[in-house]
Amino acid sequence: MATAVETLRDTPFTIGGRTFHSRLMVGTGKYQDNETMVRAVAASGAEIVTVAVRRVDLDRTKRAGVLYHLDPKRYFLLANTAGCATAEDAVRYARLAREAGFNEFVKLEVIGDQETLLPDVQGLLAAATILIREGFKVLAYTNEDLVAALRLEDAGCAAVMPLASPIGSGLGLLNPYSVRTIKRRLQVPVVVDAGVGTASDACLTMEQGVDGILMNTALAAARDPVAMAHAMRLAVEAGRTAYLAGRMPRREVAVPSSPLEGMLD
Amino acid sequence: MTDTIDITLNGERRAVTRGVTLLQLLASLELDPRAVVVEHNRTIVRRPALGDVRVAPGDAVELVHFVGGG
Incomplete structure (x- = not known):
């Protein structure tokens, strides 16, 4: 389905010196099977796809890792440090x-609370600083706090990734104002990561002017992940295009759309 | 002197042949060296060096790869 709007020229979406076309990034976790995951990733149109680092299952070494299913030539694989609770662990996983x-990019997560999986900003900054010194391009998963986002940018992060709501919650964009403010104040790309539940959430998030969205559970936990991936692709494009188009002002009173002149007596 | 030693492999104690290299260890596990990253006593051992590093009793070896994640 063609969805491109030729009348609108979008700026390229560049992170850490690499340019991408799709503003939707997707994760590869929690799918019922790899075949569904591969089809959903394809339907999403995403170019950046996240993966996690884990121990090889030594009892089933014949079971290949995720690279067996995703062509690294087709997708830009973005490794995460999911599950890490300290800066030290996150640095170890990133290395x-x-x-x-296949690249020096890492989606840096340092989790500060196991119930909410909210980020530990202090640990995040410490890990980001070390990794950036080692030449990593760090995309930092953070909360929707402007000051934290500014500090991460100052530290040299390639992108800052504020959450829409907690990981896997599907609660949608809880704080549009904060996300908008972060986008307005930062020079580096702002990619909302986590919490988007359905297409309207993605659309609303992109309408805040952010550069992109990363999501996983919204696709993996949908009844039909492939169809939801398609919906998300459209929603991200719609939200981005609406942002670029510029919405009408909100008014507290009605303004007629049809002329008042020419009415019959 | 026994011909096996105990190491900690992916968090579990495991008996391996004395003097085995990391490359031989991978082969014994039927693992493709291109598909895993090896950490030996907290230090990453790059692929070309896997045949040079021998494990010693009590060593900690981690074998990791990419899995699905968000």
């Missing part, structure tokens, strides 16, 4: 990921 992977 392993760089060794396993």
Whole structure:
């Protein structure tokens, strides 16, 4: 389905010196099977696809990792440090990921609370600083706090990734004002990561002017992940285009759309 | 002197042949060295060096790869 609007020229979406066309990034976790995951990723139109670093299951070494299913030539694989609770762990995982992977990009997560999976900003900054010194391009998963976002940018992060709502919650964009403010104040790309539940959430998020969205559970936990991936692709494009088009002002009173002149007596 | 030693492999104690290299260890596990990253006592061992590093008793070896994640 063609959805491109030729009348609108979007700026390129560039992170850490790499330019992408799709503003939707997707994760590869929690799918019922790899075949569904591959089809959903394809339907999403995403170019950046996240993966996690974990121990090889030594009892089933014949079961290949995710790279067996995703062509690294087709997708830009973005490793994460999901599950890490300290800066030290996150740095360790990032180094392993760089060794396993194909690029120097890492989606940095340092989790500060196990119930909400909210980020530990102090640990995040510490890990980001170390990794940036080692040449990593860090995309930092953070909360919707402007000051934290500014500090991460100052530290040299390639992108800042504020959450829409907690990971896997599907609660949607809880704080549009904060996300909008972060986007307005930062020079580096702002990619909303986590919490988007359905297409309207994605659309509303993109309408705030952010550069992109990363999502996983919204696709993986949908009844039909492939169809939801398609819906998200459209929603991200719609939201982005609406943002570029510029919405009408809100008014508290009605303004007629049809002329008042020419009415019959 | 036994011909096996105990190491910690992916968090679990495991008996391996004495003097085995990391490359031989991967082969014994039927793992493709291109598909895993090896961490030996917290230090990453790059692929070309896997045949040079021998494991010693009590060593900690981690074998990791990419899995689905968000």
